[in-house]
Every structure is written in C-alpha cells, then in structure tokens.
Amino acid sequence: MSTQVPEQVEDESASETVSTGKQKRDAKKRERAERVQEQREVEAAEKARTADDTYHLKVFRYDPEVPEKQEPRFDDFYVPYKQGMTILDALMWARDHYDSSLTFRHSCRQAICGSDALFVNGSQRLGCKTQLSDLSEPVRVEPLPHADVVKDLVVDMEHFYDQMEAVEPYFQTNSLPDGELEEQRQTRENREKVKMSTRCIWCSACMSSCNIAAGDNEYLGPAAINKAYRFAMDEREGEDMKQRRLEILEQEHGVWRCQTQFSCTEVCPKDIPLTEHIQELKREAIKNNLKFW
Amino acid sequence: MSQSYNRGLIEDFSRWREFSAGMWAWIFHKFTGWVLVGYLFTHIAVLSTALSGATEYTTTIQGLESLLIVRILEVGLLAVAVFHILNGLRLLFVDLGVGLEAQDKSFYASLILTGVIVVASVPTFLAGVTI
Numbered sequence: 307m308s309t310q311v312p313e314q315v316e317d318e319s320a321s322e323t324v325s326t327g328k329q330k331r332d333a334k335k336r337e338r339a340e341r342v343q344e345q346r347e348v349e350a351a352e353k354a355r356t357a358d359d360t361y362h363l364k365v366f367r368y369d370p371e372v373p374e375k376q377e378p379r380f381d382d383f384y385v386p387y388k389q390g391m392t393i394l395d396a397l398m399w400a401r402d403h404y405d406s407s408l409t410f411r412h413s414c415r416q417a418i419c420g421s422d423a424l425f426v427n428g429s430q431r432l433g434c435k436t437q438l439s440d441l442s443e444p445v446r447v448e449p450l451p452h453a454d455v456v457k458d459l460v461v462d463m464e465h466f467y468d469q470m471e472a473v474e475p476y477f478q479t480n481s482l483p484d485g486e487l488e489e490q491r492q493t494r495e496n497r498e499k500v501k502m503s504t505r506c507i508w509c510s511a512c513m514s515s516c517n518i519a520a521g522d523n524e525y526l527g528p529a530a531i532n533k534a535y536r537f538a539m540d541e542r543e544g545e546d547m548k549q550r551r552l553e554i555l556e557q558e559h560g561v562w563r564c565q566t567q568f569s570c571t572e573v574c575p576k577d578i579p580l581t582e583h584i585q586e587l588k589r590e591a592i593k594n595n596l597k598f599w
Numbered sequence: 600m601s602q603s604y605n606r607g608l609i610e611d612f613s614r615w616r617e618f619s620a621g622m623w624a625w626i627f628h629k630f631t632g633w634v635l636v637g638y639l640f641t642h643i644a645v646l647s648t649a650l651s652g653a654t655e656y657t658t659t660i661q662g663l664e665s666l667l668i669v670r671i672l673e674v675g676l677l678a679v680a681v682f683h684i685l686n687g688l689r690l691l692f693v694d695l696g697v698g699l700e701a702q703d704k705s706f707y708a709s710l711i712l713t714g715v716i717v718v719a720s721v722p723t724f725l726a727g728v729t730i
Contacts (some may be wrong), residue, residue: 517622565692568702570620581621582699587698 345576355485362382362444363396365408368558369457378455381405387438394422394433397459404519410459417575420507423514424459425450430511450514468511471529475556480563496541503536503583505576512570512580524559528570528580531561535583538590549594556591565589620703624686631683638676664727674724678717685709 363383369375384401385391394412401408413419415434422433425448427441438445451455451459469594483490510526513519519527537543538551555561561584646664649656663669689705693696698705 363608370637517625565625566621566690566702567625569619572619572621579699581693581702582696585694585699 322402343564352380359387361387361391361396361438363522364446365400365459366448366455367408368455369407369409379406382444392434393424393426393431393436393438393441393445396438396445397433397447407458418507420509420529423450423509423511423575424448424480424584425514430515432509432511432575435575448457450510452514452516452520453510461510463510465523466508466513466527466529469513469525469530470508470533472526473530473551475530475533475537477537477540477543478547479543480546490542492540492542495541500536500539502578503532503539505578506532506536509537509575511573511575515569515573517567517569518563518565522559522563525563526555526560528564528574528584530586531555531564531587532578532583535587552587552591552594555587556595561587561591620706622705623701624689624709627682628686628690630667631679631686634676634679635683638679668724670727674717674721677720677724678713681716682709682713685712 347473361384363385365380365383366382367375367381368378381461383396383404385396388395394410394415397410399413401410410424410433411421412433413421416433420536421433423430424433425431426433426436427446432446432449446460449455449459449461453463453465456462479490499511506529508529510529512532516528519525534551534555538548538555544553562580564584566581566585568581571578571582574580609648645659648659686709689702689709692705693702
C-alpha cells in the first residue's frame with residue numbers, strides 16, 4: 307500500500323494524523339522516484355537519438371494561442387522505426403509519446419479521406435501514403451505551402467473548398483430518363499474516360515504545388531478543373547450542361563491560367579493526370595468557340 | 600479560427616525548392632523568351648544601319664564581329680534560341696495532348712539537343728566572319 311504514491315498524496319491532504327517522519331520519508335521517496343524517472347527519460351531520449359532504427363523528424367510548429375509558439379519553429383522528434391511506418395504513423399507516435407499538442411489532420415489512414423496532405427522533404431505528399439523508408443533524414447514535415455497555417459501542420463482549406471464549389475462539383479442534367487425507376491446508364495467507354503478524374507480525394511496537394519495558383523488567388527486550380535472535367539466529359543449530362551460547364555472553365559481564371567508545369571500531376575497522390583485533363587478542357591473550349599462545322 | 604499564420608516571403612522562397620522537370624522547362628522557356636525579345640531590339644538596331652548604305656552595314660558587322668565578347672554572346676544567343684525552339688515544339692505537343700507522360704523526358708531531350716548543337720557551333724562562331 308505504501309508504494310502507491312498518488313493515494314498517499316490524497317491521504318496527506320485528507321487527514322492530519324500522518325506523522326511528520328513518514329511524511330519526510332515519503333517526500334524523499336517521491337523525489338528519488340522522480341529523479342529515476344527523469345534519468346530514464348533522458349536515457350530514452352539519448353538512446354532514441356543515437357539508435358540506428360529511429361527516424362529524425364523535423365516538424366513545423368506554430369500556435370497563435372500560445373505565446374511561446376507564436377513564432378514558428380521546427381521541433382525535432384526521434385521516432386523508433388517499424389517496418390512499413392508512414393509519415394502519419396511517425397507523427398502519431400511523436401504525438402502520443404512526446405508532445406500531445408502536436409496537431410495534424412488525419413482520419414482514414416488509407417489515402418481516401420484526403421486529410422493529411424503535408425509538405426514532406428520539399429514536396430506535397432499524403433502522410434499516410436508516404437513510407438518513411440523512402441525519405442532521407444532528417445524528414446522535414448511542414449504544412450502545405452500557399453495556405454495559411456492555423457496550427458502546427460493544419461492549414462486553412464477554405465479557399466480550396468471555395469474553388470472546388472465554384473465548378474459545381476455535382477451531377478446535373480436536363481434529360482432525365484422516362485421511367486421513374488430507370489437508371490441513368492453510362493457507357494463503358496465514357497466511364498473509362500472519366501475514371502481517373504473521379505479518384506480525387508480533395509486533399510489540396512495539387513493546389514498547393516501549383517505556382518500559378520500561388521500567384522493568382524482566383525485561379526480555379528487543378529483539383530477544381532479536374533472535378534469539372536469529370537462532369538463535363540460525362541455524356542449523361544447532355545450538351546446544355548456541357549456548354550454551361552465550359553463557360554465556367556474558359557473564364558480568365560479558368561483553364562487558360564494553366565502553364566503546364568506539371569507540378570500538380572507530379573504530386574497527386576491518386577495519380578490523376580491533372581495536366582492532361584486541363585489540356586483536354588482547353589481544346590474542348592477552343593473547339594466549342596470555333597465551331598466551323 | 601482566430602488567427603492564422605501567413606508564411607509570406609519564406610514560403611515564397613520555399614516554393615522554388617519544389618522544382619521538377621516541368622517547372623524547370625517553364626522557367627527556362629520564360630527566361631529564353633525574354634532574352635529573345637531583348638535580342639530582337641539589338642537585331643533591329645544593327646539591321647537598320649543598312650539604311651545608310653551597304654558599306655555602313657558591313658563596317659558595323661565587321662566592328663561587332665571583331666569583338667570576342669560579341670562572338671561569345673552569339674553562342675549564348677544560339678543556345679537560347681535553340682532551347683526556345685525545341686521546348687516550344689515540346690509545348691506544342693503538350694497542348695495537343697500528345698505524349699504527356701513523357702514530358703520530362705522530352706524536356707531533357709531538348710536540353711541535351713541544345714547542348715549538342717551549341718557545342719558543335721562553337722568553332723564556327725568563335726572563328727568569326729570574314730567579309
């Protein structure tokens with residue numbers, strides 16, 4: 307019973323009957339235990355630093371609500387490596403073992419929710435899809451560039467979502483099938499055409515990598531244009547709707563802003579050929595305006 | 600959200616670390632484009648000396664060609680022009696949607712071809728013109 311330190315603390319505050327001698331002894335014991343604990347932590351940290359199978363992470367930290375963290379800095383974390391460990395795994399380990407205030411978005415951990423796009427070693431990647439073993443140390447983890455940082459690795463996605471909404475990212479059609487229970491069938495060929503574009507998970511990696519989007523806030527961005535492609539190329543929407551979609555896309559800050567730098571295509575975690583889709587929409591827009599035939 | 604941190608200049612600089620083939624191609628294309636625009640003005644200035652007679656034009660060209668720096672600059676001009684042409688062709692294919700998956704290779708190819716042509720031209724340019 308005497309080994310249970312927390313209970314004794316409670317006892318002390320509850321009753322005055324405990325002798326001063328015992329109190330002293332307990333205090334000494336506690337001190338010793340604390341010292342041992344401290345030493346262990348130092349040793350563990352030292353061991354982690356020097357061990358071969360740990361990864362050195364440099365993580366961007368910023369928190370407007372804590373005075374000490376208002377000036378952004380990089381924190382070092384030494385994470386023990388397990389086979390198959392991803393950036394997200396390492397961040398979670400660091401959060402659970404070193405600093406519970408380390409903040410980052412994550413949800414599904416299987417590259418489908420699009421929450422954990424991060425700037426890792428100078429390139430936009432999904433945390434859950436990037437193997438630690440593919441990266442050189444120290445692994446630099448930063449929030450996505452070209453977006454305001456809310457806290458640590460969390461960026462403000464509002465602008466990105468606005469651009470996505472601007473292209474009306476949902477199925478619309480004027481020609482409904484006759485029967486009430488009749489399905490809107492798509493041909494296999496047409497499905498193949500839009501297949502890649504449907505894979506977008508709204509992670510904003512492409513938007514963050516795009517230099518044009520960085521300089522021009524009104525530019526729709528690769529993700530939004532790809533979304534528009536998905537519906538503009540869908541034959542079930544009909545001619546009127548395609549016309550409407552092209553009108554949105556061929557505006558000044560639409561497809562024509564793309565300068566084919568291929569940054570978005572390189573970083574897309576779902577391997578969507580974004581530049582290809584943007585280029586195809588450019589050609590569609592021109593064909594639509596020329597109409598010699 | 601009460602406050603957010605704008606990374607400002609630091610982030611503007613960090614953007615340039617994300618370079619890949621397509622980005623370099625874009626930068627080089629812009630740069631060579633501006634160099635060619637600049638050259639156009641000097642080109643017009645030199646050509647317009649022909650307005651005041653054939654001998655005037657010949658002496659101007661001879662005077663320019665006698666300077667080593669001009670001959671070296673001509674090699675540079677060729678490099679810029681050749682890259683701009685080759686990358687322009689590459690961009691044409693990109694706009695047509697042909698070979699997009701090989702865009703980085705075509706960029707490297709245009710770089711190498713530019714290098715080869717420029718190296719091959721060095722003796723001719725440095726020898727100068729004898730009129």
